[in-house]
Each structure stands twice: as structure tokens, then as C-alpha cells.
Amino acid sequence: MAAAAAGNGTPREEEGPSGEAAAPPPQAPTSVPGARLSRLPLARVKALVKADPDVTLAGQEAIFILARAAELFVETIAKDAYCCAQQGKRKTLQRRDLDNAIEAVDEFAFLEGTLD
Amino acid sequence: MASSSGNDDDLTIPRAAINKMIKETLPNVRVANDARELVVNCCTEFIHLISSEANEICNKSEKKTISPEHVIQALESLGFGSYISEVKEVLQECKTVALKRRKASSRLENLGIPEEELLRQQQELFAKARQQQAELAQQEWLQMQQAAQQAQLAAATASASNQAGSSQDEEDDDDI
Numbered sequence: 001m002a003a004a005a006a007g008n009g010t011p012r013e014e015e016g017p018s019g020e021a022a023a024p025p026p027q028a029p030t031s032v033p034g035a036r037l038s039r040l041p042l043a044r045v046k047a048l049v050k051a052d053p054d055v056t057l058a059g060q061e062a063i064f065i066l067a068r069a070a071e072l073f074v075e076t077i078a079k080d081a082y083c084c085a086q087q088g089k090r091k092t093l094q095r096r097d098l099d100n101a102i103e104a105v106d107e108f109a110f111l112e113g114t115l116d
Numbered sequence: 117m118a119s120s121s122g123n124d125d126d127l128t129i130p131r132a133a134i135n136k137m138i139k140e141t142l143p144n145v146r147v148a149n150d151a152r153e154l155v156v157n158c159c160t161e162f163i164h165l166i167s168s169e170a171n172e173i174c175n176k177s178e179k180k181t182i183s184p185e186h187v188i189q190a191l192e193s194l195g196f197g198s199y200i201s202e203v204k205e206v207l208q209e210c211k212t213v214a215l216k217r218r219k220a221s222s223r224l225e226n227l228g229i230p231e232e233e234l235l236r237q238q239q240e241l242f243a244k245a246r247q248q249q250a251e252l253a254q255q256e257w258l259q260m261q262q263a264a265q266q267a268q269l270a271a272a273t274a275s276a277s278n279q280a281g282s283s284q285d286e287e288d289d290d291d292i
Contacts, residue, residue, distance in 0.1 A: 038206075039133055039136055039137050039140075040129055040133050040159075041129075041130060041133060044127065044129060044130065045129075045163060047127055048127050048128075048129075048160060048163045048164065048167070049163065049167040049182075051127055051164075052164065052167055052168055052171065054168070054171055055167060055168075055171045055182065056180060056181075057180055057181040057182065058167070058170075058181065058182040059181045059182060059183055059184070060210075061183070061184045061207060061210050062170065062181075062182045062183055062184050062186065062187050064184075064206055064207075064210055065184050065187050065188070065203045065204075065206050065207055066163060066166055066167060066170075066187050068199075068202065068203050068206045069162075069166060069187070069191055069196065069199050069203050070129070070159055070162055070163050070166075071137060072196075072199045072202060072203070073158075073159065073162045073196070073199070074134060074137045074138070074141070074155060074158075074159050075137065075141045077155065077158060078137075078138050078141045078142055078155065079141060079142070081151070082142055082145060085145075091145070091146060092145075092146040092147070092148060093142070093145055093146065093147040093148060093151050094148045094150075094151055095148060095150045095151045095154055097151065098151055098154050098155065098158070102158075106195065107194065107195035107196060108158075110161065110162075110165050110194075111158050111161055111162075113161075114154070114157045114158060114161055
């Protein structure tokens with residue numbers, strides 16, 4: 001089945017998460033073999049979207065792709081932060097690495113409010 | 117889990133999901149707890165950011181429901197255009213799945229069995245199942261009875277042979 005690449009130190013450049021999951025959320029595209037399953041619980045993503053008082057309705061597919069985008073975001077920011085850690089010759093990712101990553105990337109400017 | 121406080125603003129993506137993603141992105145890398153916490157919050161903020169922008173785009177488009185297209189435009193306008201190609205793959209899969217589901221349900225309809233007949237078959241199956249259950253229960257009851265009888269018999273013969281043994285001893289004595 002899906003070979004576990006994790007733990008080998010091989011660069012994960014080819015694809016995103018492989019399609020394996022224990023209990024898939026009811027609406028996610030899971031019946032297609034090898035389907036990319038969102039790592040984020042879709043119900044929670046939907047709840048977050050609806051928490052915005054201005055939002056009236058969001059379609060299911062829109063939620064799916066938003067969840068996928070959020071996954072990509074986490075991957076990106078984690079990798080960026082790791083680069084900072086490596087520059088500091090550390091093996092443990094620390095909060096300041098994330099802070100640095102946030103300050104370094106223009107698109108992450110919206111996050112400056114979350115830094116306490 | 118489900119928040120009972122009713123305050124929607126405390127919602128975040130569950131920590132476990134974030135941890136899993138971090139682990140897959142950076143295998144063999146230790147991550148401090150407060151760093152993880154920050155990622156959780158950033159992810160939540162990201163979702164708010166994109167959905168808010170998508171909502172504005174949606175409002176301008178005279179549509180009532182936020183569509184995938186709105187989300188894609190939001191990603192583009194906020195500088196996350198590099199995510200778009202991967203995000204579109206998800207969209208493709210959604211459509212494929214939806215298509216398959218529609219095909220499957222139409223295949224089912226085309227079996228030609230009307231609903232009343234299906235219902236009748238279902239009742240039959242239920243009745244059969246009930247009968248089997250009843251038979252099984254009865255069998256078990258019989259087996260229990262048999263086992264009990266055998267146990268009684270065994271106990272009876274045991275005590276009988278004990279008695280026979282002791283009377284034999286007496287005869288021996290007499291012979292001597």
C-alpha cells in the first residue's frame with residue numbers, strides 16, 4: 001500500500017499526504033482510491049467559517065478546498081520555521097522560529113496579531 | 117470536541133490534527149509545545165482570513181453561497197496563489213466523487229425493482245432473520261437442558277458406584 005516515507009529523512013517534494021485514514025469524515029472525497037483526505041476535520045473548518053457573522057452560506061466544496069489550503073499553510077509555515085531553526089543550528093523547532101518566519105514573509109503579516 | 121460554552125470565537129483546529137501535519141511535514145524534528153500552540157492559532161487565523169476575503173468576493177459576485185471559485189480568488193488576492201494548483205486538485209476529486217455517487221444512485225434506480233417490491237423483500241428478510249433467531253435461541257435452550265440432564269446422570273452414577281463399592285467390601289469380609 002502507501003509506503004511510509006516519514007522517518008527516512010527523504011524530502012517530501014512529490015505529493016502531499018497519502019490517502020490513508022482510520023475514520024474519514026462523512027463528506028470528504030474518500031471513496032476514490034488514493035484520494036487526498038483532508039487532515040483537518042471538515043466540520044470544524046466549517047464551524048470556523050460560520051463563526052464569521054458576515055458569512056451567510058458556504059458551499060461544501062468551498063470548505064473542502066479551504067481545508068486543503070489551511071493544510072498547505074501549516075506545511076509552509078512549519079518548513080519556513082524549520083529553516084530558521086536550522087540557521088540557528090538548533091534541532092528543536094521553537095516558538096521564536098515561527099515568529100521569525102512570520103516576520104520574514106509578507107503574506108504572513110496577518111499573523112502578527114497572534115503573536116503575544 | 118463540541119464546545120458547550122457556545123462561544124464560537126474560541127474555536128480552533130484540534131491540536132491533534134496540527135500535530136499530525138507537523139509530524140508529516142517535518143519528520144524527526146522536535147517541536148516545542150508553545151510552537152505547536154502557535155501553529156494551531158495561526159491555522160485558525162488563516163481560515164478566518166481566507167473565508168472573510170472569500171465572503172467579500174462572494175458578496176460582490178451577487179451570489180449567496182461562497183463557492184470554491186471565491187476561495188481561489190481569495191487565495192490569489194491575499195498572496196497565496198501558490199496554493200491554488202494543489203487546491204484545484206481537491207476540487208477535481210470532489211467532482212469525481214460526486215459524479216460517481218450520482219452514477220451509483222442512478223444505477224440503483226435502474227435495477228427496475230419498484231419500491232413496494234423492495235419493501236416486501238425487506239419485510240421477508242426481517243421475518244426470516246427473526247425466525248432464525250428464534251430457532252437459535254431454542255437450540256441453545258435444548259442444549260442447556262441436555263447438559264443439565266447429563267450432569268444429573270453423572271452425579272447419580274457416581275454416587276451409585278460409591279454405594280456398590282462399599283457393599284462389596286462387606287462381602288469380602290464375610291468370605292474371610
